[in-house]
Amino acid sequence: MDLSSQDLLEMQRRMLRIRRFDERASKMVKRGQIPGTVHTSIGQEAQVVGACMALGDGDYMSGNHRSHGHPIGKGSPLGPLMAELVGKATGVCQGKGGSLHLADFAVGSLGESGIVGSSIPIATGAALSSKVLGNGKVSLAFFGDGAANQGCLYEAMNISGVWDLPVVFLCENNQYALSTPAHTVTSGVIADRAAGFGMPGVRVEDGQDVLAVFEAVTAAVERARRGKGPSLVEVVTYRFNEHSEGLRLGTDYRNAEEKAAWVERDPIVLFRQHLEREGIATAEELDALEAEVLAEVDEAVRFTDESPYPDPSVAFKDLYTEPIGATA
Amino acid sequence: MTIMSYLGAIGAAQREAMEADERVVIIGEDVEANVYGTTGAGKSRKDKGDFLEMFGANRIRNTPISEEVIVGAAIGAAMTGLRPIVDLSYSSFLYMAMDQFVNQAAKNRYMFGGQASIPVVFRSAMFYGLNTGAHHSDRPYPMFMNVPGLKIIVPSNPYDAKGLLRTAVDSDDPVLTFEACMLWGSKGEVPEEEYKIPFGQANVARAGDDVTVVAISSAVPEALAAAETLAGEGVSVEVIDPRTLVPFDSEAVIRSVQRTGRLVIADPAHRTCSAAAEISAIVAEEAFESLRAPIMRVTTPDTQIPFSPALEKQLYPNRTKIEDAVRRVTGLMANTLNNELTSPAPRM
Ligand SMILES: Cc1ncc(C[n+]2csc(CCOP(=O)(O)OP(=O)(O)O)c2C)c(N)n1
Ligand SMILES: [Mg+2]
Numbered sequence: 001m002d003l004s005s006q007d008l009l010e011m012q013r014r015m016l017r018i019r020r021f022d023e024r025a026s027k028m029v030k031r032g033q034i035p036g037t038v039h040t041s042i043g044q045e046a047q048v049v050g051a052c053m054a055l056g057d058g059d060y061m062s063g064n065h066r067s068h069g070h071p072i073g074k075g076s077p078l079g080p081l082m083a084e085l086v087g088k089a090t091g092v093c094q095g096k097g098g099s100l101h102l103a104d105f106a107v108g109s110l111g112e113s114g115i116v117g118s119s120i121p122i123a124t125g126a127a128l129s130s131k132v133l134g135n136g137k138v139s140l141a142f143f144g145d146g147a148a149n150q151g152c153l154y155e156a157m158n159i160s161g162v163w164d165l166p167v168v169f170l171c172e173n174n175q176y177a178l179s180t181p182a183h184t185v186t187s188g189v190i191a192d193r194a195a196g197f198g199m200p201g202v203r204v205e206d207g208q209d210v211l212a213v214f215e216a217v218t219a220a221v222e223r224a225r226r227g228k229g230p231s232l233v234e235v236v237t238y239r240f241n242e243h244s245e246g247l248r249l250g251t252d253y254r255n256a257e258e259k260a261a262w263v264e265r266d267p268i269v270l271f272r273q274h275l276e277r278e279g280i281a282t283a284e285e286l287d288a289l290e291a292e293v294l295a296e297v298d299e300a301v302r303f304t305d306e307s308p309y310p311d312p313s314v315a316f317k318d319l320y321t322e323p324i325g326a327t328a
Numbered sequence: 329m330t331i332m333s334y335l336g337a338i339g340a341a342q343r344e345a346m347e348a349d350e351r352v353v354i355i356g357e358d359v360e361a362n363v364y365g366t367t368g369a370g371k372s373r374k375d376k377g378d379f380l381e382m383f384g385a386n387r388i389r390n391t392p393i394s395e396e397v398i399v400g401a402a403i404g405a406a407m408t409g410l411r412p413i414v415d416l417s418y419s420s421f422l423y424m425a426m427d428q429f430v431n432q433a434a435k436n437r438y439m440f441g442g443q444a445s446i447p448v449v450f451r452s453a454m455f456y457g458l459n460t461g462a463h464h465s466d467r468p469y470p471m472f473m474n475v476p477g478l479k480i481i482v483p484s485n486p487y488d489a490k491g492l493l494r495t496a497v498d499s500d501d502p503v504l505t506f507e508a509c510m511l512w513g514s515k516g517e518v519p520e521e522e523y524k525i526p527f528g529q530a531n532v533a534r535a536g537d538d539v540t541v542v543a544i545s546s547a548v549p550e551a552l553a554a555a556e557t558l559a560g561e562g563v564s565v566e567v568i569d570p571r572t573l574v575p576f577d578s579e580a581v582i583r584s585v586q587r588t589g590r591l592v593i594a595d596p597a598h599r600t601c602s603a604a605a606e607i608s609a610i611v612a613e614e615a616f617e618s619l620r621a622p623i624m625r626v627t628t629p630d631t632q633i634p635f636s637p638a639l640e641k642q643l644y645p646n647r648t649k650i651e652d653a654v655r656r657v658t659g660l661m662a663n664t665l666n667n668e669l670t671s672p673a674p675r676m
Binding site: 093094095096097103118120121126127129131137139151152159318 | 408
């Protein structure tokens with residue numbers, strides 16, 4: 001891996017952006033400042049950023065309900081994302097998507113999906129475009145361990161296998177689908193399923209190590225870009241927060257010991273130690289980076305607060321590319 | 329002009345669209361071998377006109393039987409620069425991909441605040457009236473009319489089939505075209521040069537003064553035959569073919585009803601929440617004062633489609649049923665609301 005110091009610091013910056021953005025969003029949900037709920041990627045930042053940074057700026061990705069990390073990891077600015085969570089006119093989707101349906105086409109983010117598994121075929125289709133148009137772009141589909149049991153994943157793996165599509169199937173195995181432990185509903189190992197489709201299947205056991213994720217996904221992306229077709233990468237990780245913010249389940253489905261062991265291995269803390277140890281940055285420089293990111297989040301919230309809500313007529317806009325059907 | 333079949337016209341439109349724009353690709357099961365007759369010459373491949381020969385495997389995408397990913401990947405491809413035509417063969421198979429139609433195709437542009445445009449055409453054929461039984465006989469367009477974000481077209485003749493499909497491929501929004509298999513062999517005049525028929529413009533298939541009959545898909549030729557018979561009885565029937573259901577040319581229908589004062593709607597879909605139901609509501613809301621008789625719907629009753637020819641045939645709108653409905657709204661026949669034509673089938 002030939003990562004410059006700059007790249008390494010950018011990884012830490014993006015992980016911090018996700019962490020601070022999601023912490024703020026969580027607070028805002030609890031204070032009623034964000035309507036509905038959000039699903040945070042807190043604890044999974046290495047898995048998200050390692051994958052996103054293995055992609056080029058022009059590459060595509062699709063995602064799921066755990067939705068903020070993906071565009072942030074791909075380089076989307078925070079202001080329009082936060083404004084979208086609140087439903088403001090300046091939101092990245094003009095207030096029509098909300099947390100569940102973020103999309104920022106400017107960074108190749110083709111959309112997060114509230115329907116588990118549903119966006120996997122979309123990334124597959126983007127890869128078909130690349131293949132037919134010969135534009136060299138790679139596409140990546142983020143989905144959870146829960147989504148790994150949706151049939152559309154296997155339709156997508158099969159078709160992209162026979163067509164050698166440049167797509168990476170990225171399973172974020174945080175070991176639970178809402179309250180359901182993955183091992184109780186998953187037959188075999190997710191990564192092993194790739195073998196059935198004749199494609200590489202890699203399991204990154206330490207998804208808290210951003211470099212390990214980056215390395216595995218880079219190999220898959222390079223393979224795709226060389227025209228060798230799709231890969232499945234399963235990354236084992238853990239979400240630190242509840243499934244969604246504000247959710248309180250009656251059962252203790254994740255035991256405290258397990259959780260404590262994972263929280264101990266905070267991907268941002270681990271990578272900071274790595275950067276210091278390797279002499280990439282000093283403690284002071286890393287503190288400054290953290291302060292910068294915090295200021296960015298503050299600025300995103302300020303931008304959101306100062307933004308107007310959309311005009312009610314916007315509810316009737318952009319259903320089609322031309323005006324037909326419902327109006328106010 | 330040349331004489332072409334409905335199916336031939338679809339093939340011609342696909343070929344023109346493929347030739348006109350490199351971004352157009354055809355995706356579907358068995359499209360390579362031209363099993364359904366709209367992608368070229370198939371087995372007689374050496375003859376000029378086979379799509380695989382002409383356009384290559386990069387643009388003629390023969391798929392596995394995986395409707396969900398076929399539809400979803402076509403949407404993703406449309407969002408990123410291609411203009412796919414997807415051949416789903418039977419309309420009954422659309423349900424396999426319902427999530428992709430409803431949650432992705434219809435919603436992505438809207439949810440993402442206009443960032444996406446989704447220029448994709450989903451073709452499927454309704455195999456009703458051909459003794460294929462309940463799993464292949466669906467006419468599901470009304471279900472999709474209830475999904476804002478999709479455009480829906482129902483060509484009833486070769487000229488429209490070609491012209492509407494060309495417009496569909498040009499559309500930057502997802503279009504579902506429901507082709508009636510019963511009409512595949514029907515022939516008509518089709519211009520040899522390119523032409524496109526705008527969406528949302530109904531066709532007055534026959535002008536008349538006494539009764540407006542709005543007919544959909546295979547009900548159009550039936551309505552025209554009924555109009556001919558009724559002319560002999562001194563009743564002048566106007567037959568309107570909306571051609572596209574979304575967008576729907578409500579103005580053309582309202583204008584006609586304002587003149588005739590009477591409306592019959594012939595729709596091969598099931599009665600409840602049919603296209604006919606929606607059209608009835610539009611006319612009741614917009615042209616109530618013009619109506620001189622209750623609106624009558626001639627639809628398929630709310631039962632599933634049986635296999636036996638002895639059972640199936642009676643179910644769809646045909647010329648006799650349309651004639652009777654016209655006689656009723658004109659007072660030539662007793663008009664009781666609870667007659668076997670218009671009431672839902674008893675459910676047991
Ligand atoms: C088709 C569908 N089924 C169920 C749900 C409800 N649901 C939302 S998230 C979720 C769990 C998803 O788990 P996973 O895919 O592992 O993602 P994670 O939340 O762990 O990141 C469920 C059941 C849904 N949104 N869509
Ligand atoms: Mg999970």
